[in-house]
Amino acid sequence: MISFRHRGNFNNTDQFLTRAQRIQYRTILEAYGKEGVRALSAATPVDTKLTSESWDYTIKISNRSFSISWTNSNIQNGVPVAILLQYGHATNNGGYVKGIDYINPSLKLIFDRLATDAWREITKL
Secondary structure (H helix, E strand, O other): OOOOOOOOOOHHHHHHHHHHHOOOHHHHHHHHHHHHHHHHHHHOOOOOOOOOOOEEEEEEEOOOOEEEEEEEOOEEOOEEHHHHHHHEEEOOOOOEEEOOOOHHHHHHHHHHHHHHHHHHHHHHO
């Protein structure tokens, strides 16, 4: 049989969780969403500017999670052009255009800053 004893209470934990609920997560995520759109627009290879100007973001908040998704609305023949630029694609005459990794480096800086800022917010509590 396992048993344990404890003294004290959970007042500090309750206070921390109450303060954590008051953080304005949507405001923080909105700022990073807009910053991500700017970074992706600046990094997107430019031919007609349509792809670089087609970036947007959505924020989803549920009971247990928060997420930001960046999207690009430039779709040609059912295919997202941003993905073709990122990963490469075949051409009509049998050739191949090599992809350019522009999405990951652009968003890595955003993710790093978001993680740092989120940690700072939590540790302020």
